[in-house]
Amino acid sequence: MPLKNTNIVSAAQTKFGALEGVTLREIFSEAVNKATIDAGVPKKDIQAAFIGSFIPEMLIHQGHTAPLLLDFAGLKGLPATRHEAACASGATALRAAVMAIESEMYDTVLVAGVEKMTSVSTSGATEALAAAADDQFESSIGLTFPGVFGLAAVAHMQKYGTTEEDMALVAVKAHKNASTNPLAQFQKEITLEKALTPRYIAWPLKLFDCSPISDGAAALVLTSNDKAKKYTDLPVKITGSGQASASMNLCDRKDLTSFSASVEASKAAYKMAGLEAKDMDFAIVHDCFTIAEIIASEDIGFFRPGEGARAVRDGVTALDGDRPINPMGGLKAVGHPVGATGVKQAVVAYRELIGDAGPNQVAKHDAAVVHNFGGTGATCVVTVMRRGDV
Amino acid sequence: MPLKNTNIVSAAQTKFGALEGVTLREIFSEAVNKATIDAGVPKKDIQAAFIGSFIPEMLIHQGHTAPLLLDFAGLKGLPATRHEAACASGATALRAAVMAIESEMYDTVLVAGVEKMTSVSTSGATEALAAAADDQFESSIGLTFPGVFGLAAVAHMQKYGTTEEDMALVAVKAHKNASTNPLAQFQKEITLEKALTPRYIAWPLKLFDCSPISDGAAALVLTSNDKAKKYTDLPVKITGSGQASASMNLCDRKDLTSFSASVEASKAAYKMAGLEAKDMDFAIVHDCFTIAEIIASEDIGFFRPGEGARAVRDGVTALDGDRPINPMGGLKAVGHPVGATGVKQAVVAYRELIGDAGPNQVAKHDAAVVHNFGGTGATCVVTVMRRGDV
Numbered sequence: 001m002p003l004k005n006t007n008i009v010s011a012a013q014t015k016f017g018a019l020e021g022v023t024l025r026e027i028f029s030e031a032v033n034k035a036t037i038d039a040g041v042p043k044k045d046i047q048a049a050f051i052g053s054f055i056p057e058m059l060i061h062q063g064h065t066a067p068l069l070l071d072f073a074g075l076k077g078l079p080a081t082r083h084e085a086a087c088a089s090g091a092t093a094l095r096a097a098v099m100a101i102e103s104e105m106y107d108t109v110l111v112a113g114v115e116k117m118t119s120v121s122t123s124g125a126t127e128a129l130a131a132a133a134d135d136q137f138e139s140s141i142g143l144t145f146p147g148v149f150g151l152a153a154v155a156h157m158q159k160y161g162t163t164e165e166d167m168a169l170v171a172v173k174a175h176k177n178a179s180t181n182p183l184a185q186f187q188k189e190i191t192l193e194k195a196l197t198p199r200y201i202a203w204p205l206k207l208f209d210c211s212p213i214s215d216g217a218a219a220l221v222l223t224s225n226d227k228a229k230k231y232t233d234l235p236v237k238i239t240g241s242g243q244a245s246a247s248m249n250l251c252d253r254k255d256l257t258s259f260s261a262s263v264e265a266s267k268a269a270y271k272m273a274g275l276e277a278k279d280m281d282f283a284i285v286h287d288c289f290t291i292a293e294i295i296a297s298e299d300i301g302f303f304r305p306g307e308g309a310r311a312v313r314d315g316v317t318a319l320d321g322d323r324p325i326n327p328m329g330g331l332k333a334v335g336h337p338v339g340a341t342g343v344k345q346a347v348v349a350y351r352e353l354i355g356d357a358g359p360n361q362v363a364k365h366d367a368a369v370v371h372n373f374g375g376t377g378a379t380c381v382v383t384v385m386r387r388g389d390v
Numbered sequence: 391m392p393l394k395n396t397n398i399v400s401a402a403q404t405k406f407g408a409l410e411g412v413t414l415r416e417i418f419s420e421a422v423n424k425a426t427i428d429a430g431v432p433k434k435d436i437q438a439a440f441i442g443s444f445i446p447e448m449l450i451h452q453g454h455t456a457p458l459l460l461d462f463a464g465l466k467g468l469p470a471t472r473h474e475a476a477c478a479s480g481a482t483a484l485r486a487a488v489m490a491i492e493s494e495m496y497d498t499v500l501v502a503g504v505e506k507m508t509s510v511s512t513s514g515a516t517e518a519l520a521a522a523a524d525d526q527f528e529s530s531i532g533l534t535f536p537g538v539f540g541l542a543a544v545a546h547m548q549k550y551g552t553t554e555e556d557m558a559l560v561a562v563k564a565h566k567n568a569s570t571n572p573l574a575q576f577q578k579e580i581t582l583e584k585a586l587t588p589r590y591i592a593w594p595l596k597l598f599d600c601s602p603i604s605d606g607a608a609a610l611v612l613t614s615n616d617k618a619k620k621y622t623d624l625p626v627k628i629t630g631s632g633q634a635s636a637s638m639n640l641c642d643r644k645d646l647t648s649f650s651a652s653v654e655a656s657k658a659a660y661k662m663a664g665l666e667a668k669d670m671d672f673a674i675v676h677d678c679f680t681i682a683e684i685i686a687s688e689d690i691g692f693f694r695p696g697e698g699a700r701a702v703r704d705g706v707t708a709l710d711g712d713r714p715i716n717p718m719g720g721l722k723a724v725g726h727p728v729g730a731t732g733v734k735q736a737v738v739a740y741r742e743l744i745g746d747a748g749p750n751q752v753a754k755h756d757a758a759v760v761h762n763f764g765g766t767g768a769t770c771v772v773t774v775m776r777r778g779d780v
Contacts, residue, residue, distance in 0.1 A: 023526065048633075057447045061530070063521035064476035067635035067651075067768035071642075077654065079633035080769070081482045082474045086454035092471045096486050102493035105631075131453035136413065140451070241495075243438075243469035245457035252461070261457075264467065378457035379470070 002273050006101045007228040007235035007388065009221050010039035011350040013343075016216035016335030017185040024053075024060055024116040025072035031217035031340075032073040032112055041221050041231055047106045049080040050097040052090035052113035053339035058128035060119050069114065086132030087288060088374030089113060090218070090342025091381035097222050098241050107224045113343035114217035125213045129338070132375040134248040146210060148250065148376050149289040150202035155256035156291060157204065160306035164204050168195035169312045170290035171208040171332055177319055178329025180359040185214055185335030209290040214335030218344035228388070236353045240275065240384030242268025248378045257306075259377030262299035266371070266382045270301070273384035277301030280384070281364040282324040282352060284345040285371040287332045292373075297325055300371050300382065324362045327352060342372035346383065353387045366390045392663050396491045397618040397625035397778065399611050400429035401740040403733075406606035406725030407575040414443075414450060414506040415462035421607035421730075422463040422502055431611045431621055437496045439470040440487040442480035442503035443729035448518040450509050459504065476522030477678060478764030479503065480608070480732025481771035487612050488631050497614045503733035504607035515603045519728070522765040524638040536600060538640065538766050539679040540592035545646035546681060547594065550696035554594050558585035559702045560680035561598040561722055567709055568719025570749040575604055575725035599680040604725030608734035618778070626743045630665065630774030632658025638768045647696075649767030652689035656772045659759070660691070663774035667691030670774070671754040672713065672742060674735040675761040677720040682763075687715055690761050690772065714752045717742060732762035736773065743777045756780040 012034030014027055028051075036043050049070055056062045066080035083093040090113030097111045117125050130139035133148065156162045172195050178184035195208040221231070228235040244264035247253060253260075270276055283302055287293035294308035302323050303311050311317050317325040328334060328348045331341060349368045351357045366387050373380040402424030404417055418441075426433050439460055446452045456470035473483040480503030487501045507515050520529035523538065546552045562585050568574035585598040611621070618625040634654035637643065643650075660666055673692055677683035684698035692713050693701050701707050707715040718724060718738050721731060739758045741747045756777050763770040 025526075055447055055453055057445055057518075057521050060525065061521055062525045063445055063474060064523070064638070064765050064768060066475060067765070068524060068638045070635055071637045071639075071768075076637055077635055077650070079655075080635045081486065081633075084453060084472045084474055085456060096471065096489070099486070099489040099493040099495055102495065103489040105489055105492065128447075131447050131451055133454070134458060135450065135452045136415075243471075245460055245467055245470045247461045247466055248454070248458045249461075260467070265469075375454045375457070378454060378461075 002239040003098065003102060003241065005224050006098050006238040007223055007225065008350050009223050009228050009231040009235050010035045010041050011220045011347040012039065013183055013218035013347050014216050015183050016214045016337060018118045019215040024056060024114060025069055027116060027215060027217045028069045028112060028114040029073040031219040032110065035219035035221055043074055045108050046075060046078060046110045047108055048078055048100060049075060049110040049112065050093040051080060051082050052093035052342055053082060053115055054084060054086055054089045055128045055131055058131065059117055085379040086374030087286065087338050088342055088372045088379040088381050089339040091372035094343060094346055095241050095243060095381055098238055101222055101224055107227050109222050110219060111222060111343055112217060112219040113340035115337035115339040116215045117213045117337060118215050122213060137249050146202035146205055149291055150205045152256045152295065153204050153291040156295065159257050162294065162309040164196065166309035166312055167209050167290040168192055170293050171195040173318055174326060174330045174332035177327055177360060178333035181328045181334060184329045184333055185212055186333045205289055211288045211331040211336040214337040216335055216337035216340045218340045218347045220343060220346055234354050235388040236350050237386050237388050238383060239386055240269040240273025242266060242272065242382045244380055246378050248375060250376060258295060258299055259373065259380065261377050261380035262296060262371060262373060265380040266300045269382040269384045275367065275384060280367050280369045282327060282362045283369045283371065284349050285325055286373045287326055287330040288336060290332065293325065293330065296371050300369055319360060319362065327362050328357065328360045345370045345372055349385050353385060392629040393488065393492055393631065395614050396488050396628040397613055397615065398628065398740050399613050399618050399621040399625050400425045400431050401610045401737040403573055403608035403737050404606050405573050406604045406727060408508045409605040414446060414504060415459055417506060417605060417607045418459045418502060418504040419463040421609040422500065425609035425611055433464055435498050436465060436468065436500045437498055438468055438490060439465060439500040440483040441470060441472050442483035442732055443472060443505055444474060444476055444479045445518045445521055448521065449507055475769040476764030477728050478732055478762045478769040478771050479729040481762035484733060484736055485631050485633060485771055488628055491612055491614055497617050499612050500609060501612060501733055502607060502609040503730035505727035505729040506605045507603045507727060508605050512603060527639050536592035536595055539681055540595045542646045542685065543594050543681040546685065549647050552684065552699040554586065556699035556702055557599050557680040558582055560683050561585040563708055564716060564720045564722035567717055567750060568723035571718045571724060574719045574723055575602055576723045595679055601678045601721040601726040604727040606725055606727035606730045608730045608737045610733060610736055624744050625778040626740050627776050627778050628773060629776055630659040630663025632656060632662065632772045634770055636768050638765060640766060648685060648689055649763065649770065651767050651770035652686060652761060652763060655770040656690045659772040659774045665757065665774060670757050670759045672717060672752045673715045673759045673761065674739050675715055676763045677716055677722045678726060680722065683715065683720065686761050690759055709750060709752065717752050718747065718750045735760045735762055739775050743775060
């Protein structure tokens, strides 16, 4: 049965990028203020907060982030919980908030995600990110994430004939979409030739196949049906929420061309929403690497296995294509402050659904699917959203 | 309105202590197996998992722990989320699970908490724990937790005349109760004289005022009313759940003799349960330091402010007293594997409520309150539980 009581009534993100001279708590507060005061939701209406952040412990030696951030954002005292699921941290916070509303324990809650990654060196960030993989069996022997997704790319190339050029086209699309998104880390189009520059990070992935290291935050306000009209005439309803996990170890996977948690979470979300992939007008997927977008587009059912690359080549996933994917630029070009990403994806879906995406507006925007995954797809959360008036 | 649909039907913990030669995932699996297979709950009945762990990132360079642990425990694929709120991590996981059941998104879920702290040196553990305080303003300049609770002790002594001996009596009680608890880290009684040994950790707190560094895990199975009878004739009902936060910084607190989040979370939990502190037959409170138990016993409404120490002196909080507190030994003597603690506290309450606490059984056991807090009380979760047949 579709969820019936959960509405997004406001959504905002900070600029993503290397945000110098500001702290984690300041970035967080900016997103919260934009999603509350600036959006006409008084802070006093917020009853609880659900916060996604991945690894502030290693990036800024700070755990127990929920009360710290809440205090600085002017919401001291409220129940505040921090949710960690690597790159899916934001979506697990969102999902916990959905349960809070559906349980009727709260009416109006804040969901936020934040990460401050540029306080450490690139190698420091890579080491911190590696904590999302199995330290005992994988990351400790050097398999960091560019390597993991390089392996997935090789498997997809071998099984389906996907090429380096196909992956580069995902980057070209991402940069094109982000060029009109003022909150993106990279607002510059790139040519296919540039995307193919042979600066390999982990073969066959090159520099432009990888999402950047970023700072940023995003926030949403969720509320029940009764309260939604107080804030907006056009809420977005969360009607389906699915989550699944998989082994952390690649050695336990049968196949690297698909992520089982993505497939399972998508099925669960569509089933709950009473909809199918074909009913979705567009998708927001977790494109931490270009190959991840291609695989995700297949795992969420937009294309058959092995046909994601052709969809990119044919422009099907472009902003003006039949099945737009990541119409505002994705992790790849907008940036990937890890804990913020899952919430930011929901912010983008909200803006597109209510028709507030400006030059990045997709043509059809009644229903959307949002796919956020963590690590090597060991956690995946998929959310189905519909515009409230359809 | 009291929560109506959430039942604990099984509960277990591992031995707490310095568990050598076993990994985080092995400790976790032991607790899960005890709370599922060994308790007559088939693993296939579990639909989702909610896991508390505080800081595996700094202790064993491992984040994204939920899918990793679930896989090793034979539950691969299920939705699994990790909850972090410093020492209250376990109770925030429990609370998320309560919302999952009450939302009717799941019928039967696992709640577990785990920490492996002895993989690093004592100073390494102290540094990791310090991430639970505000790094920007406090912990980075040397205020670690023994210091924080030393300040609270001084404030309580000054305001209410509490003495070092009063605090030592909390330790004596904890060790006495733990002496008959085979899962405790310390199963040895101590004399008052020994508890007063002037080996100061942070004046006025001495060695025996401090909970130890521990490894361990605990697990619960929660289920809806419909399903509960499948597993047990005597479920424990969670009827009230409250949570609150406070500033991380001590400099923003008006008073160190009480923790506002404990007071607020208690009020919310009692209100939801439709009960009062006087209706509680016993309490499980967060005694990370002896002074913390005294303050908590006041904050949860068992005693008036400043009267917690006298209650200890008079034996009111003893196992055979009128208002037993921590009847199996508390964090102080059973151990404090941080992420496990909030779940272990619920395990203890469950065992006492169903009359399964052996030599540690309290006389009256219809209703209990469980208090778990994080950092300097910046997060507090309070849970009210009742035996299902009363």
